[in-house]
Amino acid sequence: MNYKHAYHAGNFADVVKHTLLIQLLNQFSQKGKPYYVLDAYAGKGLYKLNSHEAKATHEAKSGVELLVEHYTNDNTNAPKTVKQYLQTLEQAKKTYDKHVYVGSPWWIAHEVEFQAKNNIAIRAEAFESQAEEYDALNYQLYKLPIGCHHRDAFEGLTAVIPPKERRGLILLDPPFEQEHKDFTRLVDLLVKSHKKWQQGTYVLWYPLKNHEAVTLFHKKMKRTGIKKQLICELNVYPNDVPVGMNGTGLLVINPPWKFDIFAKEILKYLQPILKAKDAPKMKDDEAFRVQWLVGE
Numbered sequence: 001m002n003y004k005h006a007y008h009a010g011n012f013a014d015v016v017k018h019t020l021l022i023q024l025l026n027q028f029s030q031k032g033k034p035y036y037v038l039d040a041y042a043g044k045g046l047y048k049l050n051s052h053e054a055k056a057t058h059e060a061k062s063g064v065e066l067l068v069e070h071y072t073n074d075n076t077n078a079p080k081t082v083k084q085y086l087q088t089l090e091q092a093k094k095t096y097d098k099h100v101y102v103g104s105p106w107w108i109a110h111e112v113e114f115q116a117k118n119n120i121a122i123r124a125e126a127f128e129s130q131a132e133e134y135d136a137l138n139y140q141l142y143k144l145p146i147g148c149h150h151r152d153a154f155e156g157l158t159a160v161i162p163p164k165e166r167r168g169l170i171l172l173d174p175p176f177e178q179e180h181k182d183f184t185r186l187v188d189l190l191v192k193s194h195k196k197w198q199q200g201t202y203v204l205w206y207p208l209k210n211h212e213a214v215t216l217f218h219k220k221m222k223r224t225g226i227k228k229q230l231i232c233e234l235n236v237y238p239n240d241v242p243v244g245m246n247g248t249g250l251l252v253i254n255p256p257w258k259f260d261i262f263a264k265e266i267l268k269y270l271q272p273i274l275k276a277k278d279a280p281k282m283k284d285d286e287a288f289r290v291q292w293l294v295g296e
Ligand SMILES: C[S@@+](CC[C@H](N)C(=O)[O-])C[C@H]1O[C@@H](n2cnc3c(N)ncnc32)[C@H](O)[C@@H]1O
Pocket: 001, 003, 004, 005, 014, 017, 040, 041, 042, 043, 044, 045, 102, 103, 104, 105, 127, 128, 129, 130, 133, 151, 152, 153, 154, 173, 174, 175
């Protein structure tokens, strides 16, 4: 494994994933009760968009930088959660550095810190299996309220569930270096985890690049018998255009009530901003979709 998220931090997939993550955390916190969050594929938490890795790909230019530029010129119609994402990012820049981009464990730790003021106890943990990435994560977030572990998601996830809080969110954001194999292993992991803890909310990120692999993944998930599976997908290119990544997806098992409505509003706003400038015109249901793969 030599995946380094520093090459991809702040890209369109991060924007969509982190905005929807904030939406999920908001809805979990709204209940006012303790809950658990596990970031099973954490990365290193903080990234610099002027690093040599970021400059090698320029992915943030068609991601967070595009959204910031759009929002700075025109912030009408932006959903509340998108505003929250951008305002919090501005605060993070003031705290760290104007080039910083913050990853999922940071967003989670930020919510823990924020809700502690409202006496809502959120217990957060992060797993990272690559030693170098883990060292950076542990070093960069050591002051924040999230327990960082040098641990493999496949071994660790089923060991920490069900959490004592009985409510919680598991974020799975794997690198998908071997797509077909990864989808199969992740379906197995979700099935195993769901058997141990049916009430948990599981959020799996996946790339839209190999349409056949994604269709097969959806089919396999339907066949698991797990109820309440929602997919949230956004395309920057249509699926049949041969590019590195056509879009970004999240599978959410047991989403909070009405999350689908909020997710739709967020994707509807983000898609026209993030879509590739040279992309052929897409129909609405190809540009973004929030659909129940399996209902109640
Ligand atoms: C896509 S990145 C994570 C980005 C992060 N979730 C964010 O949104 O900021 C995936 C991370 O998972 C780590 N990883 C890969 N396989 C893993 C495994 N089996 N268990 C835990 N971490 C793993 C990689 O080293 C990489 O840092």
